[in-house]
Amino acid sequence: MSTPIIVFSAEMTRANIIRQALRQYGFDVVVCKAYFEVEEAVRKHASLVLVFDTRWGLGTKEIRFLERLSSISTEMTLIVLAKPWAIRLIEAGEMGKGVCLPEPLDPELVATKVKEAVCQKEKRRESSDTDTLQERLKNFLRLD
Amino acid sequence: MSEPATVLAIVGPKGGVGKTIICANLAIAISKMHKRVIAVDLDLGAANLHAIFGVRDSGPTLDDFIFNKVKHLSDVVMSSGMERLGIIPGGDIPGIANLTYQKKMKLIRQLCSLETDVIIVDLGAGSSNNVIDFLSIARKGLLVSTAEVPSLLNTYSFIKTAVFRRLSFHFRGKGYAELLDLLERAKDPSSNPHLKTMESFLGEVSKVSPSEAESARQILSNFRPIIIVNRVEKASEKSAGEAIQNLMQKYLNLDCSSIMTVREDPGLRRAIARMKPIMVENPASPFSIDVIEIAHRVLH
Secondary structure (H helix, E strand, O other): OOOOEEEEOOOHHHHHHHHHHHHHOOOOEEEEOOHHHHHHHHHHHOOOEEEEEOOOOOOHHHHHHHHHHHHHOOOOEEEEEEOHHHHHHHHHOOOOOEEEEEOOOOHHHHHHHHHHHHHHHHHHHHHHHHHHHHHHHHHHHOOO | OOOOOEEEEEEOOOOOOOHHHHHHHHHHHHHOOOOOEEEEEEOOOOOOHHHHHOOOOOOOOHHHHHOOOOOOHHHHOEEOOOOOEEEEOOOOOOOOOOOOHHHHHHHHHHHHOOOOOEEEEEEOOOOOHHHHHHHHOOOEEEEEEEOOHHHHHHHHHHHHHHHHHHHHHHHHHHOOHHHHHHHHHHOOOOOOHHHOOHHHHHHHHHHHOHHHHHHHHHHHHHOOOEEEEEEEOOHHHHHHHHHHHHHHHHHHOOOOOEEEEEEOOHHHHHHHHOOOOHHHHOOOOHHHHHHHHHHHHHHO
């Protein structure tokens, strides 16, 4: 089973729309309604991507929460759905790897961005596997 | 006069990597592309290619040709039971792997003269001189490995041995004793660290003869094997071929023609037990699909 994508939204309808779109791309999805659920899910699943819907509120608390999540999982990509005025606030923060998508909600666009993020991470992981194997072979062959 | 056949050589530097199975099924895949194919078992003294095809009564074998019981190699070609595909079964006489030079040259001459479109040669495991010499007659060499470290180590060592042998033939033919000596020293990089890479070796060659260094580079550029990583189960194993390619480029100045993978296939064991090639038993299996892709790659 692949690592699931975490989706947070305070509004279930939007969460379900996003989940549906992601499932069509073959992703497993974990939906969270509360911040503590998000943090638990991030720690449990070591997910590659978190989709964070800020439609129903964005303030300092949300931004600090996102920054804390970034420090828990440095490799995770954040995809934040926000109103245009909020995007500037988010981008000024220290969220690490992130993409901001403006309202209105475009589930296809969200799914596309998730897929891009996952593909990039998988390519980096494969490259790292090749490098490790190569180093081992070099050692055995005494090519150092 | 018809065009000479395309010779493909299947090499597995380590035993048990699946080269004979790939050879047999690749022969079938190419025959289904409307090419006449002859699959030749050159695993001298340990022949088993005919078993993969499910052929029990082999009749005359390669041994009979080598020991002059039949005059022409074409007399040993037998039907595989499939259209456009013949087999030259190998023998099982111990010690036959140590062919004399004359016998080897006679075999090579007649092999290359077979009336067919494609000749696929299943060579023995290891990097003996015979294996490397038969590889050198092929238009394309396919090196079969698995993703495991021991197999990859053998693959790299095989490639290095093959390249050194080609260079050795070349320098010997040109009468360059000094370059032969340099090549000999390059085989022991721990004692000769300035010859650790092919690039550094060629640098030393060019001090003796710039034209020979250029000839050596040409020889290297013509050696472009296809690496096949067999029995791939996990995505991470697909990178095994790339790891070898990177080492080849950095230390031997070599490029692969391509790197291909063949997936682990549970259906293969059943097919082998039934002595039926999986390309016949299940042409839509993962193994068959991957071999068909290899067939397309080698012919184009």
